[in-house]
Amino acid sequence: METRGYMTSKNVKMAAIEDDINNDRDLVTDDLHYSDTMQISHKMARVCEERCDSGINSFSFQSFRDSMESSxxxxxxxxxxxxxxxxxxxxxxxxxxxxxxxxxxxxxxxxxxxxxxxxxxxxxxxxxxxxxxxxxxxxxxxxxxxxxxxxxxxxxxxxxxxxxxxxxxxxxxxxxxxxxxxxxxxxxxxxxxxxxIACQDHQGNTPLHLACRNGDIDCVKAILEVVRERRDFQCLEVRNSQGLTCLHVAARVTENRLNIVTELIKSEANVNAVDATSGRTILHYACEKRDIELVRFLMKYTNIEIDFLAFDGKPAIYIAYWRNYQDIVKRLIKAGADFDYNVLDDVSEDSDNENV
Incomplete structure (x- = not known):
């Protein structure tokens, strides 16, 4: 009878443990690792019982990340x-x-x-x-x-x-x-x-073209410093899709224009470089825009070709003359520009005949 009572008591305890598992209650045990393992295994088993895809699709990444938060x-x-x-x-x-x-x-x-x-x-x-x-x-x-x-x-x-x-x-x-x-x-x-540094975007602009266009003297200086270190002066002659070098782009901006042109020329940019569409130099551009400040600045350079002819055969002074920019014409003549009024009259007559 005592043995039967012992077995009955043992069965009751086992039933209680099984009931704890079924009701997802924590097991009381001295072995903490065993207890944690039993809890996790039981919960995963319940997931597997409810699904036929091994529970992969029901796995919560959030719960996994929470459990791995420390690493x-x-x-x-x-x-x-x-x-x-x-x-x-x-x-x-x-x-x-x-x-x-x-x-x-x-x-x-x-x-x-x-x-x-x-x-x-x-x-x-x-x-x-x-x-x-x-x-x-x-x-x-x-x-x-x-x-x-x-x-x-x-x-x-x-x-x-x-x-x-x-x-x-x-x-x-x-x-x-x-x-x-x-x-x-x-x-x-x-x-x-x-x-x-000479890489070009979809419009043919190098980083230096963009810096000149933005009038960003800090970016211009940063790029030119590397150009001088590498002795990569060829990148200064790169033309964008409009046929313009960095110097042409710089001559057209308003902000920090003279400072940027100065930095470019100091870095051996060709002051007489021509664009690919009209053959004009930045002196032609300055005359066209009536930029007396840039004209005066360019006259300081002895290597400037003041009588350089564009593709149409005209020097910069003729552009200023036909626009009646007398201040620029006088400045160029003073700097030694070749200017002949007789030639101008001949050009005028030829133009009139073409119009007829």
């Missing part, structure tokens, strides 16, 4: 970037926009989503050659978003300089975007990576 790792690519990045990564890489030269909207939804205060530090793996639908890389997006800290971190971590020479759909490299967004610090960091 969280996100994989997005191939090259490792170990950096403490707060929630500004997702904020800056979402709904980025830049409108310039046909760019109506840049948008990118990052594959890494970070919730504020969810984790303190992340180990992120990025593929620096990956491009979005607009052809922009992570470096481009950081530049467009104006996130200087993130852009600098990404540039420092690129495994290969070629990752910084990848063009987007408008053939813009990171160096173009750094100039367009006027981020001089990032521009200097890019230039220190020995990137290509």
């Amino acid at each position: 969280c790792t996100f994989s997005v690519g191939k090259t490792e970037l170990c950096e403490i990045i707060h929630e500004d990564f997702s904020e800056k890489c979402t709904n980025l926009s830049l409108e310039d030269e046909g760019i109506s909207s840049f948008s990118y939804t990052p594959s890494v989503c970070i919730k504020p205060n969810s984790v303190k530090a992340l180990r992120i793996v990025l593929d620096f050659s990956e491009q979005d639908k607009d052809g922009d890389t992570f470096v481009n997006l950081a530049l467009i978003g104006g996130n200087e800290r993130l852009a600098c971190a990404l540039i420092d971590m690129v495994p290969n300089v070629e990752c910084l020479n990848i063009p987007n759909s408008l053939y813009q490299r990171p160096v173009h975007l750094a100039v367009l967004t006027k981020q001089v610090k990032i521009l200097k960091k890019l230039l220190s990576k020995n990137i290509e």
Whole structure:
């Protein structure tokens, strides 16, 4: 009877334990590891009983991330970037926009989503050659978003300089975007990576063309410093789709015009370079715009070809004369320009005959 009572008591205890398991109550045990294992195994078993797909589709990534919060790792690519990045990564890489030269909207939804205060530090793996639908890389997006800290971190971590020479759909490299967004610090960091500086966008503009067009003397100086260091003066002669060199572009702007022209000429830009459409020099441009300040400035250079003929066979002084810019005509004559009123009369008669 005692044995039967013992067995009955044991059965009761086993039934109680089974009831605890079925009702998902914690087991009381001295072995904490055993207890935790039993709880997790039981919960996973319940998932498997309710589904016929092994529970894969019902697995909660949020619960997994919570359980791994102390050592969280996100994989997005191939090259490792170990950096403490707060929630500004997702904020800056979402709904980025830049409108310039046909760019109506840049948008990118990052594959890494970070919730504020969810984790303190992340180990992120990025593929620096990956491009979005607009052809922009992570470096481009950081530049467009104006996130200087993130852009600098990404540039420092690129495994290969070629990752910084990848063009987007408008053939813009990171160096173009750094100039367009006027981020001089990032521009200097890019230039220190020995990137290509004569690269052209979809309009044939180099980064120096864009800096001159924007009247951005800081970006111009940063680029020209590298040009002088590399002795790469050929890039100063590159023409865009309008046939203009950087010097022609600089002569047309209003902000910092003389300072930029000065920097270009000091860096051995050809002051007598002609555009590809009319054969005019920047002296022709200055006369056409009645820019007496630029004309006076150019007359200081002894290597200026004051009588240089454009494709139509006319020197700069004739442009000023036909527009009745007497102040410029006098300045050019004083500087030694060859000016013959008889020739002007002959040209006038020829023009009248052509009109008849």
